[in-house]
Amino acid sequence: MFGTLDTLKDGALSALYLPADELPAAFGLLEERGLGVVGFAPDKPFSLPQPCVQVATPQIAPKEVLVEVWLGSGPATGGETGPISWRCDGNHLFGALQADIAVAEADLRGTAEQAYGAVFRCLAEQGYPHLVRVWNYFPGINRGNGNRERYRQFNIGRQEAFLRANRAVTGALPAACALGTQAAPLTLYFIASRSPSQPIENPRQLSAYLYPPAYGPRSPSFSRAMLLQSAHQTAAFISGTASIVGHESLHPGDAAAQTRETLANIASLIAALNREPTGVGFTPADFRYKVYVRPGCELEQIEWELAAGLPDAAELLFLEADICRHDLLVEIEAFGARSPKAQGATS
Secondary structure, eight states: OOOOGGGOOTTSOEEEEEEGGGHHHHHHHHHHHEEEEEEOOTTOOSOOOSSEEEOOOOEEESSSOEEEEEEOSSOOEEEEETTEEEEEOSSEEEEEEEOOHHHHHHOHHHHHHHHHHHHHHHHHHHTOOEEEEEEEEEEOTTOSSGGGSHHHHHHHHHHHHHHHTTOOSSSSOOEEEEEEESSSOOEEEEEEESSOOEEEOOTTBOOGGGOOGGGOSSOOOOBSEEEEEOSSOEEEEEEEEOSEEBTEEOSTTOHHHHHHHHHHHHHHHHHHHHHSTTOOOOOGGGEEEEEEEOTTOOSHHHHHHHHHHOTTOSOEEEEEOBOSSTTOOEEEEEEEEEOHHHHHHHO
16 A cells, blocks of 8 residues: 555655555665655654654554655755754755744744744755645644634744744745644644646635634734746645535544545545646546544544545545644645656646
8 A cells, every 4th residue: 555665666656655664675765765764653662763753743654663764856964054954855845843842832822933934044054945735743733722722822933933024925835734742842843845836725615814803913924835846847835635625624523524524625635736837637546545533533534535535545644633633633734746758648
């Protein structure tokens, strides 16, 4: 079901979910082309090559422990800029940071602003100005009432960092997700590029950065998807996607219906990707998917809906996490890429 390193090609940004017990055999390739490795076992049962990040979102399925591996388009080098460990290949930069757990607990808004400020300084110093995709994780995402809710506080801090860095807070925003963990500090990792990427919005959904004040004093700073094109591939990053139409959550308490609605949103996004001049005929089978499931939610009915809706999906990784809204049970993200040869075959 899951890819092996020999399926990854030179000249392209690549990602896969690799069985953890295969990591030692991959260290040579990771040293040469590796951008980053992400583990999801909170107790860190294995060592990871740098830069790496451990995310406290326990893996639910499959049974074998997997890690997320990102490989660059060529030889990679690395370093540190402030709190960020990074590696780059001349076209892409992967970076990761973890904030101080006590500080993040006391002031998530300020911690988010400082973290994103560090990201923007890193991108400026290293010459990768275009932030393409960000993954955000922190505990207690739904804790707090009204505008004191931690997700809303995170959104305030994140947007403040965008504004301080003179970056747009509408339109050209990275793809992103924000998930809640049971423990650990604010953790984020990201991919940036030297060349611009194309933000994509979903016709079925109001752009997140245009949400009304009912969802908080600052809107979430992300696009629904991003297209990144190079001579070797067109890559697509689909943000964390849930059962939201317009700006409203649908099907409260019904994980199966929420999963179907989420898949409808992903299908709409793939269609939107393909309508762009740089669209290349993506199909659902071109993507690998990460599925976040709220703790206590039964997995079986979600798996049934995904088997029906994504029958050709090669890779599905299920993780336990709180979703950014109380009434959401499932969130799905995806990454896919097509080479010029594959693009030509669909034209």
